[in-house]
Amino acid sequence: MEVASGKSEKSLSDEKLINEFTDSEYKWGFVTDIESDDFAKGLSEDVVRKISAIKKEPEWMTEYRVKAYKHWLTLKEPKWPNVKYPEIDFQDIRYYSAPKKQPQLESLDEVDPELLRTFEKLGIPIEEQKKFANVAVDAVFDSVSVKTTFQATLKEKGIIFSPLSEALKEHPELVKEYFGSVVPYTDNFYASLNAAVFSEGSFVYIPKGVRCPMELSTYFRINAMDTGQFERTLVIADEGAYVSYLEGCTAPMRDNNQLHAAVVELVAKKDAEIKYSTVQNWYPGDKDGKGGIYNFVTKRGVCDGDNSKISWTQVETGSAITWKYPSTILKGDNSVGEFYSVAVTNNFQQADTGTKMIHLGKNTKSTIVSKGISAGRSNNSYRGLVKIGKNADGARNYSQCDSMLMSDKCGAHTFPYLEIDNNNSTVEHEATTSKVSEDQIFYLNQRGISTEDAVNLIVNGFCKEVFKQLPMEFAVEATKLLALSLEGSVG
Amino acid sequence: MISIKNLKAEIDNKEILRGLDLQVNAGEVHAIMGPNGSGKSTLANVLTGNENYEVTGGEVTFNGKNLLNLAPEDRARERLFLGFQYPVEIPGVSNAIFLQTAINEIRKYNNQEEITPKEFLDRMKEKAKVVGMDSSLISRSVNTGFSGGEKKKNEIFQLLMLNPKLAILDETDSGLDIDALRIVSQGVNEFKNKDNAVILVTHYQRLLDYIIPDFIHVLYNGKIIKSGGKELALELEEKGYDWITKGEK
Numbered sequence: 259m260e261v262a263s264g265k266s267e268k269s270l271s272d273e274k275l276i277n278e279f280t281d282s283e284y285k286w287g288f289v290t291d292i293e294s295d296d297f298a299k300g301l302s303e304d305v306v307r308k309i310s311a312i313k314k315e316p317e318w319m320t321e322y323r324v325k326a327y328k329h330w331l332t333l334k335e336p337k338w339p340n341v342k343y344p345e346i347d348f349q350d351i352r353y354y355s356a357p358k359k360q361p362q363l364e365s366l367d368e369v370d371p372e373l374l375r376t377f378e379k380l381g382i383p384i385e386e387q388k389k390f391a392n393v394a395v396d397a398v399f400d401s402v403s404v405k406t407t408f409q410a411t412l413k414e415k416g417i418i419f420s421p422l423s424e425a426l427k428e429h430p431e432l433v434k435e436y437f438g439s440v441v442p443y444t445d446n447f448y449a450s451l452n453a454a455v456f457s458e459g460s461f462v463y464i465p466k467g468v469r470c471p472m473e474l475s476t477y478f479r480i481n482a483m484d485t486g487q488f489e490r491t492l493v494i495a496d497e498g499a500y501v502s503y504l505e506g507c508t509a510p511m512r513d514n515n516q517l518h519a520a521v522v523e524l525v526a527k528k529d530a531e532i533k534y535s536t537v538q539n540w541y542p543g544d545k546d547g548k549g550g551i552y553n554f555v556t557k558r559g560v561c562d563g564d565n566s567k568i569s570w571t572q573v574e575t576g577s578a579i580t581w582k583y584p585s586t587i588l589k590g591d592n593s594v595g596e597f598y599s600v601a602v603t604n605n606f607q608q609a610d611t612g613t614k615m616i617h618l619g620k621n622t623k624s625t626i627v628s629k630g631i632s633a634g635r636s637n638n639s640y641r642g643l644v645k646i647g648k649n650a651d652g653a654r655n656y657s658q659c660d661s662m663l664m665s666d667k668c669g670a671h672t673f674p675y676l677e678i679d680n681n682n683s684t685v686e687h688e689a690t691t692s693k694v695s696e697d698q699i700f701y702l703n704q705r706g707i708s709t710e711d712a713v714n715l716i717v718n719g720f721c722k723e724v725f726k727q728l729p730m731e732f733a734v735e736a737t738k739l740l741a742l743s744l745e746g747s748v749g
Numbered sequence: 750m751i752s753i754k755n756l757k758a759e760i761d762n763k764e765i766l767r768g769l770d771l772q773v774n775a776g777e778v779h780a781i782m783g784p785n786g787s788g789k790s791t792l793a794n795v796l797t798g799n800e801n802y803e804v805t806g807g808e809v810t811f812n813g814k815n816l817l818n819l820a821p822e823d824r825a826r827e828r829l830f831l832g833f834q835y836p837v838e839i840p841g842v843s844n845a846i847f848l849q850t851a852i853n854e855i856r857k858y859n860n861q862e863e864i865t866p867k868e869f870l871d872r873m874k875e876k877a878k879v880v881g882m883d884s885s886l887i888s889r890s891v892n893t894g895f896s897g898g899e900k901k902k903n904e905i906f907q908l909l910m911l912n913p914k915l916a917i918l919d920e921t922d923s924g925l926d927i928d929a930l931r932i933v934s935q936g937v938n939e940f941k942n943k944d945n946a947v948i949l950v951t952h953y954q955r956l957l958d959y960i961i962p963d964f965i966h967v968l969y970n971g972k973i974i975k976s977g978g979k980e981l982a983l984e985l986e987e988k989g990y991d992w993i994t995k996g997e998k
């Protein structure tokens with residue numbers, strides 16, 4: 259374990275600079291004024307059953323939720339992440355909120371125009387425009403899906419891309435087979451809570467031998483006050499299939515913290531590949547650390563068949579607290595797991611993020627590239643586990659964890675864990691900590707580049723290996739987002 | 750071009766420049782020589798606005814503007830260039846992106862249009878050839894993993910790409926092998942014309958065989974204590990600095 263803290267005489271300790279521009283505006287912080295059907299605050303078996311009833315779920319799902327809820331009652335909130343926050347009162351949260359006018363899946367005409375404007379403002383294409391012909395979108399607003407685009411086009415290829423609630427009605431057998439198979443409701447405190455109260459999410463199924471012809475993406479928007487968002491994503495790539503999936507998220511600026519506890523499950527069969535990219539931009543709180551989203555997420559994929567591949571790419575710039583470890587179980591022989599991450603924390607944000615690579619099959623391979631950027635008074639931890647099982651002959655892992663410090667008051671921490679039960683395997687770990695140095699900035703200044711742009715160049719350079727994993731459009735988005743979240747953070 | 754009057758500067762409360770005067774006109778090449786620690790790099794840093802140094806007196810006029818009032822990036826945009834004695838590595842930022850950004854920032858400041866990608870690429874190819882830089886070095890991250898000599902070549906490559914009015918080259922010749930020295934000098938000579946000027950900081954006469962200076966100045970203890978024509982370099986090479994510095998201080 260290594261711990262580095264932001265103390266160095268090379269830092270740009272100029273207080274003036276810090277104060278001059280610490281505010282970076284959160285552009286997505288508006289609230290949509292819309293009538294909604296909300297549950298009263300509070301959680302009970304009754305609430306769990308009510309969510310299931312309102313979604314008209316099959317009996318087995320209701321029972322699954324109730325089992326999860328009962329199990330959750332026996333669990334304690336985990337305290338091991340390197341983050342600090344006041345006790346969460348789970349009775350003070352609303353577990354369901356939906357816009358009153360129920361969305362019509364066939365046509366946008368039925369959708370509340372206020373909602374359409376919201377997604378337009380967020381730049382999310384929920385109409386099937388030519389310009390976005392290579393991206394299909396499922397737009398989730400609080401607890402329900404508003405619109406899923408290009409469903410018909412995808413259906414021609416046998417691809418299912420729909421809100422989970424719809425999939426439960428139309429493909430109950432598929433959902434039943436895989437739901438909870440990668441992240442069981444007993445997995446952890448928040449996964450358990452999610453299994454009890456999840457309200458919406460996306461379901462993706464790519465049939466055998468099909469390459470999904472466009473990017474699939476889900477966009478999550480929290481709007482309602484005091485409401486938790488508990489979505490659930492399930493992606494299945496059958497034998498030889500390929501899919502690239504992206505999720506994005508934003509929330510209004512509010513003074514109190516809001517909880518987001520999602521579960522994502524991926525299943526890659528023999529020769530299949532899933533690329534899962536996240537651009538996480540939940541409201542991070544203001545510059546004094548007030549408000550912001552608690553992002554407590556469980557993401558896991560299983561490389562079920564031989565030669566399968568799962569690749570996680572995440573750009574985490576938002577949330578007051580982020581707590582997530584997208585993981586891959588490498589069960590099939592020759593299967594490949596990748597994790598590319600950029601986590602940025604500014605002001606009072608805290609992130610404890612990383613991955614787990616569980617090597618079970620022979621000749622399995624994993625790559626971990628983690629870039630942590632800390633600014634302001636934030637705290638950024640990488641936590642990763644590489645486990646090589648006793649049958650994983652020839653398994654290989656390469657991990658690289660780089661931290662960059664932008665101020666004297668922030669912290670970067672690395673917690674790599676290794677569990678190796680097979681001698682015929684290789685594990686490599688590299689870690690670096692650097693600072694944006696005055697010398698680098700002056701060098702760029704001397705070539706006519708302003709300090710703000712210099713910092714962006716340097717930070718983007720630092721993240722390059724991760725950004726190049728993202729689909730083109732999103733890489734551009736991510737670059738902009740990074741610039742925004744670090745605006746004026748040189749200090 | 751640049752007029753420096755009675756310039757005084759300190760770092761960490763230690764006075765380094767103690768009243769320096771220098772006048773450089775368009776079309777001229779000036780060489781500044783002087784023992785280690787005499788303040789040559791300090792002068793270069795002060796002129797280009799490195800904030801580690803504090804100016805405590807004097808005036809500098811550059812193209813009619815008060816240079817000392819400008820931010821470092823604006824000095825660069827006014828077309829003042831420093832070839833660094835120790836170029837910095839910037840991992841992950843390609844030379845191409847870096848130079849394109851720099852050129853466009855300078856153009857924007859001077860109300861010029863952005864460089865087109867084609868114009869930029871053509872220019873890169875042409876200038877890389879002049880300094881004998883491999884195209885792989887251009888696509889690589891700025892100075893990252895470059896050898897000492899490659900870093901110096903990259904400074905001259907940037908000089909040619911940015912085409913400033915005044916170039917201060919701080920020991921661009923140190924660490925170069927004989928061939929590289931010749932190539933780098935060619936680069937500087939290619940840059941030089943009647944409308945721009947060069948200040949060369951060097952320890953060695955041999956650079957001045959390739960780049961012929963109009964004036965040579967000896968900087969000692971934060972002041973210019975002797976100026977002369979190019980023959981002064983030969984004299985210094987032969988006799989060292991003692992004969993001039995005696996009686997100073």
Ligand SMILES: Nc1ncnc2c1ncn2[C@@H]1O[C@H](COP(=O)(O)OP(=O)(O)OP(=O)(O)O)[C@@H](O)[C@H]1O
Pocket residue numbers: 760761763765783784785786787788789790791792
């Ligand atoms: N950060 C600093 N703190 C204190 N003194 C400094 C600092 N930086 C430079 N100096 C001093 O300033 C003086 C001038 O340094 P400068 O680098 O300008 O010399 P130079 O003429 O370029 O020398 P060289 O020929 O070795 O490159 C030196 O005595 C040096 O030690």
Ligand SMILES: [Mg+2]
Pocket residue numbers: 789790791834919920
């Ligand atoms: Mg020097």
